[in-house]
Amino acid sequence: MNLCAVSASTLSAAIKGREVSAVEVLRAHRERIEALDPKLNCFTDLTFARAEAAAAEVDRKIAAGENSGPLAGVPVAVKNLYDIAGLPTRAGSKIRRTAPPAVADAPAVARLTGAGAVLLGATNMDEFAFGFVTENAHDGTTHNPHDPARIAGGSSGGSAAAVAAGLAPLSIGSDTNGSIRVPAALCGVFGLKPTYGRIDRAGSFPFVDSLDTLGPFARSAADLALAYDLLQDADQATPMLEQPIELARVAVLAGWFEDGAAPEMLAAVAAVAAGLGATARATLPEAARARAAAFCLSAFEGGQLHKPNLRRRPQDYDPAVLPRLLAGALQPAETILQAQRFRAWFRDQAKTLFTRFDLLLAPATPCVAPLIGQKTLLLNGKETPLRPNLGLFTQPISFIGLPVVCVPVTNGGPLPRGVQIIAAPGKEALALAAAYRLEQAGVVAAPVAGS
Amino acid sequence: MDETPPASDETYLDAAAALLDLPIRPEHRAEVLSAFSVLMGHARLLAAFALPDEIEAAPRFVA
Numbered sequence: 143m144n145l146c147a148v149s150a151s152t153l154s155a156a157i158k159g160r161e162v163s164a165v166e167v168l169r170a171h172r173e174r175i176e177a178l179d180p181k182l183n184c185f186t187d188l189t190f191a192r193a194e195a196a197a198a199e200v201d202r203k204i205a206a207g208e209n210s211g212p213l214a215g216v217p218v219a220v221k222n223l224y225d226i227a228g229l230p231t232r233a234g235s236k237i238r239r240t241a242p243p244a245v246a247d248a249p250a251v252a253r254l255t256g257a258g259a260v261l262l263g264a265t266n267m268d269e270f271a272f273g274f275v276t277e278n279a280h281d282g283t284t285h286n287p288h289d290p291a292r293i294a295g296g297s298s299g300g301s302a303a304a305v306a307a308g309l310a311p312l313s314i315g316s317d318t319n320g321s322i323r324v325p326a327a328l329c330g331v332f333g334l335k336p337t338y339g340r341i342d343r344a345g346s347f348p349f350v351d352s353l354d355t356l357g358p359f360a361r362s363a364a365d366l367a368l369a370y371d372l373l374q375d376a377d378q379a380t381p382m383l384e385q386p387i388e389l390a391r392v393a394v395l396a397g398w399f400e401d402g403a404a405p406e407m408l409a410a411v412a413a414v415a416a417g418l419g420a421t422a423r424a425t426l427p428e429a430a431r432a433r434a435a436a437f438c439l440s441a442f443e444g445g446q447l448h449k450p451n452l453r454r455r456p457q458d459y460d461p462a463v464l465p466r467l468l469a470g471a472l473q474p475a476e477t478i479l480q481a482q483r484f485r486a487w488f489r490d491q492a493k494t495l496f497t498r499f500d501l502l503l504a505p506a507t508p509c510v511a512p513l514i515g516q517k518t519l520l521l522n523g524k525e526t527p528l529r530p531n532l533g534l535f536t537q538p539i540s541f542i543g544l545p546v547v548c549v550p551v552t553n554g555g556p557l558p559r560g561v562q563i564i565a566a567p568g569k570e571a572l573a574l575a576a577a578y579r580l581e582q583a584g585v586v587a588a589p590v591a592g593s
Numbered sequence: 594m595d596e597t598p599p600a601s602d603e604t605y606l607d608a609a610a611a612l613l614d615l616p617i618r619p620e621h622r623a624e625v626l627s628a629f630s631v632l633m634g635h636a637r638l639l640a641a642f643a644l645p646d647e648i649e650a651a652p653r654f655v656a
Binding site: 428430431433434435437438441449452453456457461464465466468469470471472473474476477479480481482483484485486487530 | 605614615618621626627628629631632636638644648650
């Protein structure tokens, strides 16, 4: 068994079956991190001493016949905006790296380690989660494991790339405007952005209070469902993975979600639709304005959060982030009220659409992973700034809190392509079941990069 | 998106920065103005949409 290529569930079963020890699994991942991460730059903090103790404890429990948990001995990585006991929660920033160390793990981290997972460390991100590229001025760029000349996407780029590279089978990140879905798509792994409010955000550094969500990355739909089940109490997706999906109630989103997409991205959506047997098309009206509203609200709420430091130490921000936070904080109040009112209207449009459909399909990004440092993107034949536009198709969806599974579509060439499977609020289990079905059919898969 | 920010954007930005005591340092000014004009482009798109009067931003308190 290649310990760094198999799923979390497979690893946990092998450890519990005493085919391999948790300590050996940790060693294999540690060696892979030490070999590959100097180049990929997924991790900003490594917690190997803690991991050694945790892995040994898993092995002890198994030897003693005690309950070792559903993630027994599974190495995990967490975005560095989650509290990890003993580390400052840097959230990708210079400003917070001198913050007092967290006194406890964030509840989401504690839920995973409480289920037997072994924490490897914290991962790289765009500063304060305000970006889609993980080209961080303080901690460097995370490279895409499928092509190190390309970005991993962001803002949870380190967490997505770690899973894609086989440095961990499971990780967690956060998604405000696409920060799980964009890097999952560009790195070719499964990612879940749950319904707004579904997973407790305590112990994670905020960005936009009205949009922030936490969620997992994995290399299989079943692992993604398992992590989701462990991260909250209100829902259980694993027992529902084989639930039926009504083909007539799955639709491809037309209009905004097709207009700017590269042909290979549209082909990826078509492959997912065909894999589910879906032929319907649907329109989510005014998605461009929804995206615009999410853009303004994010910069505003983020800017307000950072006002004290924007006054005191603006020079310490990432130059790619500072102008957007400052400009965001200074927006007219009428923009913000209009954005909030528009959110209520747009939510009602989606609600109506969900009376006809259960699942909606759209590309996660307009293109495959861009080159590191790339400034522009060809959208509808027009050169457009790259950084703000990678979230073109994710922003309207998170704007109204919908749950999304981002699936990696196979057979499209050397670079991954991600498709969003979008569900009504609280219907994560259905989106995960669709991802599982597609994986069984070979339409989506997340092999370790280079394998 | 407009390449050249309208003069009103710059006037507003300076006034708001002064009013809210959120100064923009000279070395950051061009980038902040550029980011602000991008935001205002989005804001104008949003403002051009006539929302029905009954649409509210009010919170909903559900038991």
